[in-house]
Amino acid sequence: MKKFLLLSVFFFIFFSCDSNRVEPGFSKRAVESVREDKPERTAPVETRTILLTHEAVGTIRPLTESVIESQTSATVRQVLCVPGAAVKKGEILVKLDDRRLKTRLKQAEEGLSIARKQLTQSEKSVDESKAGLDQAQSDFNRTKQLFDSGIVSSQQLERDQSAYRQSRARLEKSGQAKQAAMAAVRRAEEVVKEARISLGFADITSPADGVVARRMIDPGDLAVPGKPLLIIQTSGALRLEANVREGLIHRISKGEAYQVKIETLNKTFPSVIEEILPYADPDTRTFLVKASLPVTAGIYPGMFGRLIIPVQPEQTLLIPKQAITRVGQLEMVNVKDGDQWRFVYIKTGKIFDEKIEVLSGLSGNDTIGY
Numbered sequence: 388m389k390k391f392l393l394l395s396v397f398f399f400i401f402f403s404c405d406s407n408r409v410e411p412g413f414s415k416r417a418v419e420s421v422r423e424d425k426p427e428r429t430a431p432v433e434t435r436t437i438l439l440t441h442e443a444v445g446t447i448r449p450l451t452e453s454v455i456e457s458q459t460s461a462t463v464r465q466v467l468c469v470p471g472a473a474v475k476k477g478e479i480l481v482k483l484d485d486r487r488l489k490t491r492l493k494q495a496e497e498g499l500s501i502a503r504k505q506l507t508q509s510e511k512s513v514d515e516s517k518a519g520l521d522q523a524q525s526d527f528n529r530t531k532q533l534f535d536s537g538i539v540s541s542q543q544l545e546r547d548q549s550a551y552r553q554s555r556a557r558l559e560k561s562g563q564a565k566q567a568a569m570a571a572v573r574r575a576e577e578v579v580k581e582a583r584i585s586l587g588f589a590d591i592t593s594p595a596d597g598v599v600a601r602r603m604i605d606p607g608d609l610a611v612p613g614k615p616l617l618i619i620q621t622s623g624a625l626r627l628e629a630n631v632r633e634g635l636i637h638r639i640s641k642g643e644a645y646q647v648k649i650e651t652l653n654k655t656f657p658s659v660i661e662e663i664l665p666y667a668d669p670d671t672r673t674f675l676v677k678a679s680l681p682v683t684a685g686i687y688p689g690m691f692g693r694l695i696i697p698v699q700p701e702q703t704l705l706i707p708k709q710a711i712t713r714v715g716q717l718e719m720v721n722v723k724d725g726d727q728w729r730f731v732y733i734k735t736g737k738i739f740d741e742k743i744e745v746l747s748g749l750s751g752n753d754t755i756g757y
Contacts, residue, residue, distance in 0.1 A: 426721055426728065426756025433705040433742070434751040442648065442693040443676070445629025448686050450679070452600060455480065455608035455617040458588040463488065470602050474593040474619065481616055483605065485589035492582035499575035502574070506568035513565050516558035522552045523554035597621035600688055620688065625662065629672035630696040638696055639663060639676060646695040647678055652685055655695070703747055705742040710757035711735065723754040 461483035468480050487557040530547040533539040540555050566744045601618040610616060633638060639645075639660060658678040678694055680686065712719045712730070715734050733748030749755075 428722070430707055430710065431743070431755045432749050432751055432753045432755060434702060436700050436702050437703050437739070437744075439698045440637055441696045441698050443629040443631045443635075443696060443734060445627045445676075445692050445694055447625050447680070447686060447688055447690040447692055448628050449600065449620040449622065450624035450626055451620075451622045452621040452688075453594050453597070453621050454615050455591060455619060456615055457481075457483065457591060457612060459483070459488070459585050460609070460611045460700075461485070461589065461603055463606050463608045463610050463616075465606060466602065466604060468599045468617070469601070470599050472599045474597060474599060476593055476595050478593045479590050480593055480599075481591040481610070483589040483591070483610055485586055486581070488589055492579065492586050492613040494577065495578040495582040499572070499579050501566065501642065502571040502575040506565070509561065509565040509568040512561040513558070516554065516561040520551070520554040520558050523551040527551040532674050545573075561655050591616065593619060595619070595621045623682055625682075625686055625688065627658065627678045627692045627694055628682060629692070630668070630671060630677050631676050631694070631696065633667050633672050633674065635696055635698070636663070636667075636674045636676075638698070647680060648693045648695060649686060650693070652693050655681065655683055656680055658694075696703055703736075704751060705739060705746040706745055706749070707757065708738065708743045709739060710755050711743065720749070721756045722749070723756065726755055 463481060464484045465482040466480070467482065468474060473720065527544075527547040527550070530544050532541055534544045548596065597619040599617060600620045602616075603618075604610065604616040641660050641663055643660055645658055645660060646655050648655045658680055659677060661679050662677040664675040676694065706720065710720050711733075712721070718733050718735055720733055721728050722731045731748055735747045736744035737744045738744070
């Protein structure tokens with residue numbers, strides 16, 4: 388009995404609700420509601436041929452910039468600039484700890500002093516050897532004359548001849564020592580010169596007039612060759628570096644004029660293609676294209692931009708932006724249908740000044756009101 392009552396209640400509810408059931412989706416009346424009141428203004432749907440474009444994303448970068456690096460390994464003692472600061476050519480930007488470099492220079496100068504003293508001693512030795520050789524040669528010549536006259540013995544001649552040869556050997560040895568001392572002085576001078584150059588690297592200067600774009604070092608950090616310390620923007624000009632996909636690279640030519648859109652400023656600027664890298668990135672299959680930008684306030688390196696590339700012409704429908712009524716994410720326009728007006732859902736696309744592109748929902752023969 389209880390089961391029978393439950394079944395009866397179920398069928399009663401089912402059949403009583405079935406006639407009022409609402410199908411999912413929008414009804415025709417909801418999509419196209421008829422309006423009796425006439426709009427204040429009317430306008431035809433405009434058919435226009437527009438040029439389709441592709442927007443290649445990119446980054447604003449300086450036309451020229453210098454990456455400042457250290458030429459020697461040392462601890463950063465002082466950083467004398469901040470990002471955004473204007474710097475002059477030759478201005479000191481970073482000071483490094485130069486104590487080790489000064490010690491190396493002092494050692495090099497001491498080595499040079501010792502080498503010069505050794506050279507002085509070798510020069511004196513050469514002078515003494517020359518004097519001894521002259522004396523030995525004079526004695527040998529005199530003894531030889533006496534020997535030819537039969538006054539002295541052959542043993543005396545041999546002794547004087549041996550003394551002469553020894554004096555000549557000493558002179559040659561002294562000359563070689565002098566040459567070695569001179570070479571040692573030259574090497575010591577080069578070491579001193581190198582030490583002075585290294586000491587000069589302790590003060591890192593700006594290579595040109597510019598603006599500090601980035602600072603990547605702080606006092607106490609270790610500066611080593613190859614590690615960037617600062618980036619200096621050495622010219623006021625900027626350019627957009629955009630990645631263009633390989634299917635569109637043939638539509639871009641060096642020296643041609645294009646438009647660049649800066650999203651932050653919501654403005655478009657003229658540009659000229661300055662450089663196209665002739666190889667594609669194997670990861671993204673894109674080419675790097677560099678386009679110049681005019682000097683404009685509010686544009687800074689690192690900002691986002693788009694390079695607008697013309698693709699092909701296409702016919703599209705345009706209506707005034709004021710004619711669109713929005714309900715949440717839905718877009719509607721008031722369309723004339725005979726003597727009546729009705730709302731029709733549409734889908735819009737790009738904006739062209741005061742008009743907007745209609746992708747679907749209208750035809751070129753419609754009249755809209757707003």
